[in-house]
Amino acid sequence: MGIKNKITDGYNYFLTLTVIDWINVFTRPEYKYIILDSLTYSQKNKGLIIFAWCLMSNHLHLIAGSKEGFHLSNILRDFKKFTSKEIIRTIQENPQESRKKWMLNRFEFAGKYDNKITNYKFWQEGNESKEIHTNSFLEQKLNYIHDNPVRAEIVARPEDYLYSSARDYSGEKGLLDVVLIE
Numbered sequence: 001m002g003i004k005n006k007i008t009d010g011y012n013y014f015l016t017l018t019v020i021d022w023i024n025v026f027t028r029p030e031y032k033y034i035i036l037d038s039l040t041y042s043q044k045n046k047g048l049i050i051f052a053w054c055l056m057s058n059h060l061h062l063i064a065g066s067k068e069g070f071h072l073s074n075i076l077r078d079f080k081k082f083t084s085k086e087i088i089r090t091i092q093e094n095p096q097e098s099r100k101k102w103m104l105n106r107f108e109f110a111g112k113y114d115n116k117i118t119n120y121k122f123w124q125e126g127n128e129s130k131e132i133h134t135n136s137f138l139e140q141k142l143n144y145i146h147d148n149p150v151r152a153e154i155v156a157r158p159e160d161y162l163y164s165s166a167r168d169y170s171g172e173k174g175l176l177d178v179v180l181i182e
Contacts, residue, residue: 007073007129012051012065014141016128017080020110020121023103024057025087030094032163034086035060036175038079043177046075050178054145055163056152061145063132063181076127084122142169142181 007013019025026032035055042048047070052063066072091097091104104120111117132138146169149161158166167174 007071007076007127008131009066009071012049012063012132012138013072013127014130014132014137014145015062015064015076016059017062017076018059018124018128020124021106022058023106025091025103026055026057026163028094028097030090031087034083034090036163038083038086039176042075042079046070046078048072048075048079050165050176051181052142052145052165052169052178053176054148054161054165056148061148063138063141063145080123084120087122088120138181 026035032055039048039050039053043050047067049065049067050062051065052061054061064072066075088104088107091100094100097103107120107122111119111121114121130137130141132141146158146164146166149155149164150158155161158164159170159172161167162175165174165176165178168178168180
């Protein structure tokens, strides 16, 4: 993972996971639900703790940590490995995907010169992890995550965006279980 994105046990992080070339993959529900299902699985089985999240068309923001005895870096590695394979498989099998050939070519090209990749590279390297040390940094990142769909002019209010924890922070039940930051 490198020094820039080093994740230390016992801390919570602001994370950004980005699709190669910022390709807008998460425009179809079936791709979004692969991410949601994998996050839920990681929460139930791998010790992932989610404090905030937002899935945009080409990236995922999280404020996350891990339960004692689990390693966030391992959780993220497994999450990225599984979701990349599953999303590629779903794109390949989706007869309604008009961008299939183009997307698969981009993912194949991205993985072509990476010795760690067999066929397709879906996620960019790293997680842009930023360790959370202060309440002001945490609050800034929480607002940034929830305002992302507003800045993108998808919704007028953060809590109106379905694929975000802003709903949980406004008193509604969101799509994922989150530990609210008080």
